[in-house]
Amino acid sequence: MNRLWKITAVEWKLINREFITLFFALIFPVLMLLLFGTIYGNRPSEIMGGYGTVDVSTPGYTNMIIAVTGLMSFPLTLAQYREKKILRRFMVTPVKPVEILLSQFFVNILMTVLGLVVLIALGKVVFDLHFYGNVLEAIVAFIVILLGIFSIGLFIGGLSKNMKMCTTIAYIVYFPMLFLSGATIPIEIMPQSIINISKVLPMSYGVSLLKGIWLGGHLSDHVKEIVILLSIAVVSGGFAVKFFKWE
Amino acid sequence: MNVIEVENLVKKYKSVTAVDDISFVVEEGSIFGMLGPNGAGKTTTIECVIGLKQRDGGRVRVLGHDPKAHFKKLYDRIGVQLQETAYQDRIRVWEICELFSSMYEDPLDYKMLLERFDLADKKRSYMSQLSGGQRQKIAIVLALIPNPEVVFLDELTTGLDPKSRREMWACVKQLKNEGRTVFLTTHYMEEASALCDKICIIDEGRIVALGSVDDVVDLAGIDYVISFETDGDITQMIKDSIKGVSSVVREGKRLKVYSNREDVLTDLVIFLKDKGIYYRKIDIKRPGLEEAFLKLTGKAWEVEEL
Structure with missing residues (x-):
């Protein structure tokens, strides 16, 4: 356990030297919040179902952070470690390769939480962000989304032949999820055609789940989203574990 | 005592037999060199011996253990430098040393190792800032952190300039002086002559000659x-x-x-x-190893012009 902790500590330092990850996990969501918050303010509005724009957007931006860490940073690091033969080097040490995966999982989750803290703090200070739900239920929802999205990342990172392929797939998965699932732009203002597309994007269920809880709903109101996300976690994660390429 | 025992090792890649029925032993405290042209099967052999690749046949023992079955236990006792290993982007020398130290039960002090390899002042440098020779020295430092009984070096000096190469040779000799057993691969005959107590010439996955450098030269009858x-x-x-x-x-x-x-x-x-x-x-x-090698492998054998 001590060993896993030390590996994680080093990997945490390394992720903090990745400019792209830092920017998209910590800064970009805040910029979006500032932009839309400044344009629309946080007063209850009709198009947002009677809630403030910032209050509705924040759970979406939370998903946006999860998408960056889970679909970009996590799989790309795995593909990089494989392509550079770093994983192979670890295989001839007493460390189990699984510990490397776990440490990558941990540091990306930590980064996600950090991004969330920055986002909420800024929302609170600048726009008087409201949270109408139950904190425990929100945490459960957050974990369910993490499992669903990171399992897709593990699948992409674990099965890509090389970094190039991994980057391509990660972008193809990441951008539609980012813009069409309601994470960046509220689904409420989208035309019906986009809403239909969003139904096949796993992240739209994450957005809907967290937004529901955020605005005062309960986990029991979102069984469908939870089942879908957990199913993705089991299927995608299962495939990734079974077919993971170590070299 | 034999630290490494390989009997009838076979490794196939689809239809290609990369290692074809190879047997040898490595004595404790000696430097054993596997010599051969590119693609001869050197790296495949070393990877089968350290358990990085699954062998298709034969028996392998390292310190009495089958690297396949005793998977992790063995790695506390052996140090490995792999060909072409890169490091994490933006990792500093001391960080990767800490990382490797944390993996082993009773690691050597990496600060002393860095000092010994003249790298103490590079402690805070990024790995990416180091020269090829310095990176290879770090590879040896990392291989030595477990305080290993056996050290595996795969093409340690490939791509280095002559000066760095000679520095590496001194490092390898020092490992032997410390009582460690060294298994190395190389395609430099000069390197094999300078370092190895025993060499094994391999070509197209088969052993062409095995013995001391003098034995091999005698065997070639040049x-x-x-x-x-x-x-x-x-x-x-x-x-x-x-x-x-x-x-x-x-x-x-x-x-x-x-x-x-x-x-x-x-x-x-x-x-x-x-x-x-x-x-x-x-x-x-x-006649030297170079002539013997060319004659034994039957490839492009020419009497060297004086």
Whole structure:
């Protein structure tokens, strides 16, 4: 356990030297919040179902952070470690390769939480962000989304032949999820055609789940989203574990 | 005591047999070198021995353990430098050393290792800022952190300049002086000659020769070449008068005498003195590993021009 902790500590330092990850996990969501918050303010509005724009957007931006860490940073690091033969080097040490995966999982989750803290703090200070739900239920929802999205990342990172392929797939998965699932732009203002597309994007269920809880709903109101996300976690994660390429 | 035992090792990639029925042992405290051209099966062999690749046949024991079955237990006792390992982007020297130290039960102090390899002042540098030679030294430092009984070095000096290469040789010799066993692969014959107690020449997945460098050269049965300059044509006279001369070749004023007897030199000099033949610039070339290798693998064998 001590060993896993030390590996994680080093990997945490390394992720903090990745400019792209830092920017998209910590800064970009805040910029979006500032932009839309400044344009629309946080007063209850009709198009947002009677809630403030910032209050509705924040759970979406939370998903946006999860998408960056889970679909970009996590799989790309795995593909990089494989392509550079770093994983192979670890295989001839007493460390189990699984510990490397776990440490990558941990540091990306930590980064996600950090991004969330920055986002909420800024929302609170600048726009008087409201949270109408139950904190425990929100945490459960957050974990369910993490499992669903990171399992897709593990699948992409674990099965890509090389970094190039991994980057391509990660972008193809990441951008539609980012813009069409309601994470960046509220689904409420989208035309019906986009809403239909969003139904096949796993992240739209994450957005809907967290937004529901955020605005005062309960986990029991979102069984469908939870089942879908957990199913993705089991299927995608299962495939990734079974077919993971170590070299 | 044999630290590494390999019997009838076979490794196939689809239809290609990369390692074909190889057997050898490595004695404790010795430097064993596997020598061969690119693609001969050196890396595949070393990877089967350390359990990084699954073998298709044969028996492998490292420190008495099957690297397949005793998977993780063994890695506390061996140090490995792999060919072409890169490091994480933006990791500093001391960080990767800490990382590796944290993996082992009883690691050596990496600060002392860095000092020993003249890298103490690079502690805070990023790995990406180091030169090729420095990176290879770090690879050795990382291999030594577990305080290993056996050290595996796969093409340690490939791609290094001659100066760095010689520094590496000194490092490897020091490992032996510390009582560690070294298993290395190389395609530099000079390196094998300079370092190894025992070598194994491998070509197309098979062992061509196995033994000390001298054994291998003897096995190849290559002639010594004595050459000197003289004015008259005495080619036939030498052939008739001196025993054990396999051929005499005249190139302008220079005469080359081939023989598998080293003491043919004595006979030749006595002969020249007796006959009153004046000679200049005499030189004897002892066959080396390079000639033996080329002859044994049957590839592009040419008598080296002097």
